[in-house]
Amino acid sequence: MSGAPLREKHDGALAGRDTLRLWLRLLSCTTVVEKEVKRRLSQRFGTTLPRFDVLAALDRRPEGMTLSALSRALLVSNGNVTGLAKQLGEDGLVAIEPLPGDRRASLVRLTEAGAEHFAQVSAAHHEWIDDLLGGLSRAQRSLLFDLLGALKVSIAVELEP
Amino acid sequence: MSGAPLREKHDGALAGRDTLRLWLRLLSCTTVVEKEVKRRLSQRFGTTLPRFDVLAALDRRPEGMTLSALSRALLVSNGNVTGLAKQLGEDGLVAIEPLPGDRRASLVRLTEAGAEHFAQVSAAHHEWIDDLLGGLSRAQRSLLFDLLGALKVSIAVELEP
DNA sequence: CCGCTATGTTTCACGCCTGAAATATCGCTC
DNA sequence: GAGCGATATTTCAGGCGTGAAACATAGCGG
Secondary structure, three states, rough: OOOOOOOOOOOOOOOHHHHHHHHHHHHHHHHHHHHHHHHHHHHHHHHOHHHHHHHHHHOOOOOOHHHHHHHHHHHHOHHHHHHHHHHHOOOEEEEEEEEOOOOEEEEEEOOOHHHHHHHHHHHHHHHHHHHHHHHOOOOHHHHHHHHHHHHHHHHHHEEEE | OOOOOOOOOOOOOOOOOHHHHHHHHHHOOOOHHHHHHHHHHHHHOOOHHOOOOOOHHHHHOOOOOOOHHHHHHHHOOHHHHHHHHHHHOOOOOEEEEEEOOOOOEEEEEEHHHHHHHHHHHHHHHHHHEEEEEOOOOOHHHHHHHHHHHHHHHHHHHHHHH
């Protein structure tokens, strides 16, 4: 037993090279879909994925969100959200008002125009995703969904401490 | 049988909402890992993922690649590669020389310093990925790998025409 | 009430990335 | 060998995204 370069944290055997290949494949699938979605958003709606993401987050909260809550929900920086919200505000898609009871924060809400715009883009987006991922059978999708769920949890565990 | 809003391209039944959830989960897993990798690359090596990607592509081709070939391999724009290569050249990690026989193109190669640097970063990167994805069992990883392979093919089919 | 820490927001410099325009060269055809 | 479509590269404006610095306000404990 001299010098086995062992790294056996989770797996019984060495994780080895296959983990890297798995990661590259995961990244590749995501990247291809994301690029296509970006391209279509730009082409057919003259908008971008970040803007759509903001609208999608707001659509789930008709009562509005603070900028901080928004940045936490989207996993992006505060400064980033500031710019996006300002832009969407200028386009009349969101309204930014002071938050009653806390003079530091602002409340961002979808306007009616924003909600309508989002409904249209969202419907198209949904179709695109159905087309892009619909090539797998329902069973395959379900299995993939569960495996990704397990992966998500295991990553979170790895990152938590 | 009046108005079923049917969309039955691949699946026997409607793809429905689960496709979107699958996509969001896929995106989430990828994003979390990618962010963590970026963070560690910056923190521990003062470098970035795009720079690393270029070096990784070049490492597989000791004979060098043209900028165009590089941009095709990395799926990024030509202009993007121009900047990255220039930067890496200034840092002494790659060498850029004229391509014999074609005065339009340049050949980019790893320097010795670049190869050494890449070896170190690459080893760390490999470990990170093993840690982050190693929480799944070997069987789970294998299954996930295969499902993503199927997905990749099915997306390509959807996009090809 | 006073400080002090935590939180919300903005600004800024910097890096990535794209798509389009501008050049330069190739290589093929007539 | 002149023309011309294809390919290689660069430049540039513009959008995204970050982390750090600078403020303003909250809210708590003494």
